[in-house]
Amino acid sequence: MRFLSKKDIAKNALTQAILSGRHPPGSFLRQNDIAAELGLSSTPVREAFSDLQVTGLIVHEAHRGFRVAEIDAQRLRHIYAARRLLEPETARLAATRATGEAVEELRALFADMKRERTAGRINRMMRINDDFHRTLLLQGGNPLLVEAIERLWNSFPRFLPWTMEGRQEASLAETGAILKAFEAGDPDALAAAYSTHLDNALAAFLTWLGNSTATHKDTP
Template structure:
């Protein structure tokens, strides 16, 4: 087999993975949806091989799991997992904010401000996924300033694992125009970073993640997800 023939299925798997991931995160494939290889291959117009590889990667990312007699299924949301994931996020992200705010440059603070403006625009337009993308970009700038790539990698992995929970929380807040929780903490975090206020940045992140946990819990309770 030529190298080009080996590479082609991998490139297709990347495209299928991105398509399925987006469909899961935006709710087109809700929790409990079965991912049947042949059906998905027909829908995306590929052979089964790239779809199998994409599903395997979705399992690794925590978005899909295997159920007896059903195969690959989009994972549901549980209060237990929510608490566990957000507890770990607090441990890592409070420290990342503390370290990052001590070392961040003025230029990076301006980059955070630019992402904040894009985030507020997404809120005004009611676009949940772009809101989360800009929120994570803003936080990544601060966390990268800490100078620990492994810390940022671990945090990004947790973001991916809990993206479905974040969507639930963001949608709930967007449904309440008076709710400022989607932007208030980021505003305070930028202010703390500009002042190199490590204690303040850590406190903002702690409060933000605790608030997010409570909001998502309330939404899951309302939806009957347990």
């Protein structure tokens, strides 16, 4: 197991909090508060801020500090266009190398996702969701592709649409279709299932973004 530095611990915790929406887009991040919450000094938190600024997940404003980057429709479309180029084709490679062991591991992760959803432990469901897709895509045998995909995953708060009614269930159903195609070792079906999943995720996020923008406009 890789040793995690204090900076890594702070970076991972902040990333998860932003991706889950606990720190929503536009909100300011208070270094001292986050350090106290994580039981760390301010130095590793400051270093984590610098790393996350490079990814585009947070931005720095002069005289005000760091805040979570705003998300807009154009940026979303760019991110999902890149994901749509990478993920279906990486999945296609994975389908050609599917093993019984990998199938069993993915079945177990999918069962864990459903269990956490039923229990209402959505943050755990999010982490297992990432484990599921990472495990599947790594079967393609090209870790550099997966690293590029993960950078896209971690460049925006992609789980915010899960707050919309029905999106968690829809995402689970789409993941089930992905698993079924992988079990069958069908490259075309798996690539198509990933494309559908990404298209639906983008549509849900654009709906969420429209609702969020309308709410902010209506707020006095």
